Amino acid sequence: MxxxxxxxxxxxxxxxxxxxxxxxxxxxxxxxxxxxxxxxxxxxxxxxxxxxxxxxxxxxxxxxxxxxxxxxxxxxxxxxxxxxxxxxxxxxxxxxxxGLGTLLAAMPLPYSRRYEGLATGLRVAFEDAGAPFAMTFRRGAAARIAALVEGKVELAVLSRFAADRMVERQPVELIADLGPATYAGAHGVLLRPGATLGSPRLRVAVDDSSEDQRMLAERFFAHRTAVEWVPCSPVQLREVFAQGRADATVWNLDEVPGQLGAEVQVLPLGDELTRDLAVRHASAALIGRAQEEEEGAGALAAVRNVLDLSTVTAVQGEVLRGERVPAY
Missing domain, CATH: 1.10.10.10 (Winged helix-like DNA-binding domain superfamily/Winged helix DNA-binding domain)
Known part of the structure; x- marks a missing residue:
């Protein structure tokens, strides 16, 4: 001044x-x-x-x-x-x-380069918009939604699939859809060595914190009457397969560790409906609490107008191609 x-x-x-x-x-x-x-x-x-x-x-x-x-x-x-x-x-x-203050966003844990690129892109876009921005990282859409509803954060990043379901259940609203492949690149069916989809009983790894992953797995294996669900987080996936505790899963391939081994089969999703769910899971969505303020008074109303989504996706692409070091 x-x-x-x-x-x-x-x-x-x-x-x-x-x-x-x-x-x-x-x-x-x-x-x-x-x-x-x-x-x-x-x-x-x-x-x-x-x-x-x-x-x-x-x-x-x-x-x-x-x-x-x-x-x-x-x-x-x-x-x-x-x-x-x-x-x-x-x-x-x-x-x-x-006086709109700093916007705190609940982000998914940066398991993958795509998540790191998303976090970097959001940071750059908010900086370009002149809006103070910070992040906190929480595993699972349910944890991020809880933080949002409880007022601990102003924004949450989910898949578009999870966001649509949460908008129906919670006092939250969609701020922005960041577009295809911003949340996940692709999903596939993983089979450990010796297992087949025709096996009479399959132990299927499922991430209970991820409504998206569970829904995809349940939809893909829905026609099988003998399925045992094995709780598993992304960081446990390699261990669960190596120890033979799970035979198969449907998973975000961005989160599949390279050390999983070449012997693990990766099959494409075949069912049209399952593929549609996977596409919705692949798009990142930014959501906030439903606005109670007088129109125009809230920070989230400002976000809709100042956030340049093309900056987010451009920076994320640079991170994915190795042209930019992740910084968030």
Missing amino acids: NGSHGSTAPSGIDARFLTRNGHAARQLAALLVRQGADGVGGRLPRVRDFAERLGVGNGTVQAGLRLLEEAGAIKTVARGHLGTFLVAADRAALWRLS
Whole structure:
């Protein structure tokens, strides 16, 4: 902040933004954040429209806009009867002044390079958007959803398949679908040496923390009456097969360790419905709590407008090709 424009409060916040006019400026910052890049170059709403939306007087809105300009968060130009136009915006400054805070996302454990690329892509996209962003890693969609519903995080990353099911059951909503192959590359059927799909009884490895993996496995082996489910996490998969405790599974091939051995057979998914489920599992989805705030007031509403999904997928692709070191 420019020291010539007022003092700084003990908390580190410019004291001007603690006044009535400052409060209006912070509300205006939140509204402008929601516009994202589309707002730059466009005409601002009329002062009286801002005033009606915020429930304040015209003079308070004008003072709030001046504060944002003095802080370097925006630059406007008046064009007579055409109105006032937003010609530049510092998104990081707007986000900071808006009070929207840091967005914490619950991510899947980075078992695979694809997950590492996803985490890296999200970090870069949020940085480019000027939005403070941090991650916590939790195994299993249920754990990530619990953290979201309990208010421990603002965002959660799941497969699109899991997200659709959770939206039906929990007070959460879809923020963004990141597209094909952003969550998983492909799924396949794994068979240990000596086992066949025609065996009279199969022990099938299943990750109880992953609703997606369990659903795919149950759907694929549904026609078999003699199936024993063997609990298994991604890090245990190699050991479970090596010790002969499981005969088969349906698994995300990104998570299959290279040391599983060439003797383990990898077969394609054959059933059309199972393949459809696998496609939905392969797309990453970003979800948040269903918004209770007044429209436009929430950070998640801002995410929809400022997050560039193409940045996420481009960076993830660079990580997958070895062109970028994962950093998250």
